[in-house]
Amino acid sequence: MGEPYDSEANNKQAIRDALQRYCRSLDRRDLDVGLSAFHADSYVEHGLFKGSGHDWVRFVLSAPPVDRIGIGDEDPALDVPEAQQHHVTNQLIEIHGDEAFSEAYFLEYTMSRRGPRRYLSSVGGRYVERYERRLGEWRIAERFAVRDWDSITPIETRFPGWEKSPQGTRDRSDPSYWPGRAGAAPSQPLAPTRQSH
Numbered sequence: 001m002g003e004p005y006d007s008e009a010n011n012k013q014a015i016r017d018a019l020q021r022y023c024r025s026l027d028r029r030d031l032d033v034g035l036s037a038f039h040a041d042s043y044v045e046h047g048l049f050k051g052s053g054h055d056w057v058r059f060v061l062s063a064p065p066v067d068r069i070g071i072g073d074e075d076p077a078l079d080v081p082e083a084q085q086h087h088v089t090n091q092l093i094e095i096h097g098d099e100a101f102s103e104a105y106f107l108e109y110t111m112s113r114r115g116p117r118r119y120l121s122s123v124g125g126r127y128v129e130r131y132e133r134r135l136g137e138w139r140i141a142e143r144f145a146v147r148d149w150d151s152i153t154p155i156e157t158r159f160p161g162w163e164k165s166p167q168g169t170r171d172r173s174d175p176s177y178w179p180g181r182a183g184a185a186p187s188q189p190l191a192p193t194r195q196s197h
Contacts, residue, residue, distance in 0.1 A: 011100070125145060
């Protein structure tokens with residue numbers, strides 16, 4: 001027999017799923033998936049940004065897709081991200097009724113191009129978050145992105161042979177969206193959340 005629907009294990013998994021949706025949305029530039037991770041009235045502090053989670057996702061995914069951190073002191077609009085990955089590692093979750101608190105370590109890697117040169121930016125930090133369950137669904141209500149370290153490294157060589165593998169993309173043409181794949185996104189966006197009172 002499986003876990004009861006409202007078990008601690010199922011609630012923690014729903015919270016992890018919300019965070020995974022957020023990471024996937026940035027890497028694949030999928031607005032609907034990103035919005036589904038946050039309540040509409042959520043609050044986020046991420047670097048210089050302070051505002052709602054929905055506005056944060058829209059800002060990060062706004063066109064053109066540029067690296068807003070920048071490489072060196074030059075214009076960051078010259079940096080063209082070619083690939084990005086967010087990895088979530090250790091996550092502690094503490095649940096109190098319909099509210100939960102989480103600290104999740106993350107690693108973020110972005111390969112950017114500036115002219116003929118490529119760079120790998122790496123960031124290690126933590127998402128310190130508060131989640132709320134509304135109408136049975138857990139989403140992020142508050143987030144503080146804590147940066148622990150970062151670096152930018154020129155890419156001198158590429159691993160030979162990898163060019164024969166399917167190329168990842170930052171949109172819905174990525175192989176993870178192909179029919180029958182475990183990571184395929186739902187065909188319909190998730191229902192919007194209710195506003196808190």
